[in-house]
Amino acid sequence: MATCPRGAIPRIGTGDHSFATGVWSPVHNGAVPKRPVTFRATDVPGVDVSDADVPDADVPETDVPETDDSTSLNSLTAIRTALFAWWDANARDLPWRFGRTTPWGVLVSEVMSQQTQMSRVVPYWLSWMGTWPDAAALASASTAEVLTAWGRLGYPRRALRLQECAKVVAGRYHDALPATYDELVALPGVGDYTASAVLSFARGQRIPVIDTNIRRALSRVLLGKESLGGSANREERDLAERVLPSKAPDSATWNQAVMELGALVCTAKAPLCDSCPLAPRCRFLAAGRPGLGERRTRPRQRFQGTNRQVRGKILEALRGISVNGGVDGAAAGTQPVTATGVQPATAPEVQPATVPVPTLPRDRVEALWGDHVQLDACIASLDEDGLIEIMPDGSLRLPR
Numbered sequence: 337m338a339t340c341p342r343g344a345i346p347r348i349g350t351g352d353h354s355f356a357t358g359v360w361s362p363v364h365n366g367a368v369p370k371r372p373v374t375f376r377a378t379d380v381p382g383v384d385v386s387d388a389d390v391p392d393a394d395v396p397e398t399d400v401p402e403t404d405d406s407t408s409l410n411s412l413t414a415i416r417t418a419l420f421a422w423w424d425a426n427a428r429d430l431p432w433r434f435g436r437t438t439p440w441g442v443l444v445s446e447v448m449s450q451q452t453q454m455s456r457v458v459p460y461w462l463s464w465m466g467t468w469p470d471a472a473a474l475a476s477a478s479t480a481e482v483l484t485a486w487g488r489l490g491y492p493r494r495a496l497r498l499q500e501c502a503k504v505v506a507g508r509y510h511d512a513l514p515a516t517y518d519e520l521v522a523l524p525g526v527g528d529y530t531a532s533a534v535l536s537f538a539r540g541q542r543i544p545v546i547d548t549n550i551r552r553a554l555s556r557v558l559l560g561k562e563s564l565g566g567s568a569n570r571e572e573r574d575l576a577e578r579v580l581p582s583k584a585p586d587s588a589t590w591n592q593a594v595m596e597l598g599a600l601v602c603t604a605k606a607p608l609c610d611s612c613p614l615a616p617r618c619r620f621l622a623a624g625r626p627g628l629g630e631r632r633t634r635p636r637q638r639f640q641g642t643n644r645q646v647r648g649k650i651l652e653a654l655r656g657i658s659v660n661g662g663v664d665g666a667a668a669g670t671q672p673v674t675a676t677g678v679q680p681a682t683a684p685e686v687q688p689a690t691v692p693v694p695t696l697p698r699d700r701v702e703a704l705w706g707d708h709v710q711l712d713a714c715i716a717s718l719d720e721d722g723l724i725e726i727m728p729d730g731s732l733r734l735p736r
């Protein structure tokens with residue numbers, strides 16, 4: 337087993353602390369354990385780096401002529417070496433990284449991080465995994481509990497899809513997240529990106545991961561132009577595949593490092609080229625950063641006054657009364673249900689713990705937003721999405 341010369345941390349993917357078998361221990365009290373230092377052959381002078389790279393591994397690095405093609409062996413080796421060194425020094429110490437969680441924990445982090453900054457996700461993820469450390473636990477939670485725990489992460493349909501996914505994993509796969517791409521993308525709410533990210537980051541499999549940050553960074557460094565957003569095109573997919581290190585553990589580090597660079601340094605509007613480890617090799621910088629910030633997608637929609645804002649207000653109010661057990665308003669009613677969300681038909685011999693499901697009375701609903709036509713449209717859409725329940729008297733509650 338290869339070990340890190342800077343410590344006793346086994347190399348990822350090669351031993352009993354690999355991404356594939358990452359030993360997960362629950363994180364208590366929000367404490368984040370120190371991340372291990374990753375190790376690659378490229379870190380050590382005199383060690384052959386050809387194993388991590390390109391098809392013709394017999395060609396010594398120095399024998400390959402420099403070309404204009406930034407994906408040539410020389411350029412790729414230099415880019416990877418610089419990027420991996422930067423990653424080792426600068427990767428954020430997120431609690432789902434470095435083999436410290438299960439594949440399920442990685443999937444949860446990826447779902448939460450969609451359209452939400454990772455730094456915002458951390459407290460939610462820690463609390464979530466503390467409450468529901470595996471798919472079976474989440475599957476047995478009530479919808480109200482799940483939506484309440486989702487809090488202000490936004491786009492709450494993701495929470496419902498995640499719970500649907502948990503039910504499939506718990507039932508069909510005996511609580512073990514499947515390890516093939518086809519099985520993963522067949523799960524509710526799991527698309528190409530999430531499946532690839534889980535296989536790469538949690539299982540250490542060699543698979544390109546294509547998200548906005550990776551597309552932007554690769555396109556700038558290697559093609560010298562902006563990635564314009566929208567769906568990934570064939571050229572971007574081919575590029576991501578072509579430059580992926582051939583060895584699985586290095587490919588996982590590469591995916592994470594490029595993504596991190598795109599998130600922290602090679603940002604969309606104001607890339608920090610002065611402090612970028614890839615600046616000496618970046619074709620976009622060399623070309624004068626043509627079309628910096630150009631996007632194919634439409635401008636970001638304003639938030640104030642939108643249905644999204646109204647829907648958020650309604651859910652926030654319902655979460656508030658759930659968290660407070662209905663005490664933040666004397667008019668809020670409650671209906672007891674079991675912890676698993678099943679209303680008992682008859683009183684059992686041993687009473688299970690009950691979870692109050694408070695309702696928000698109609699007058700308090702109406703006080704949330706002045707335009708009642710828009711308010712009712714949003715209530716209807718939330719109901720349609722399965723995010724709320726409308727009671728016969730017009731009061732609302734989170735689904736059980």
Ligand code: SF4
Pocket residue numbers: 553556557601602603607608609610612613614615618619620621
């Ligand atoms: S030099 Fe600038 S544009 Fe190029 S990869 Fe770095 S931050 Fe991005």
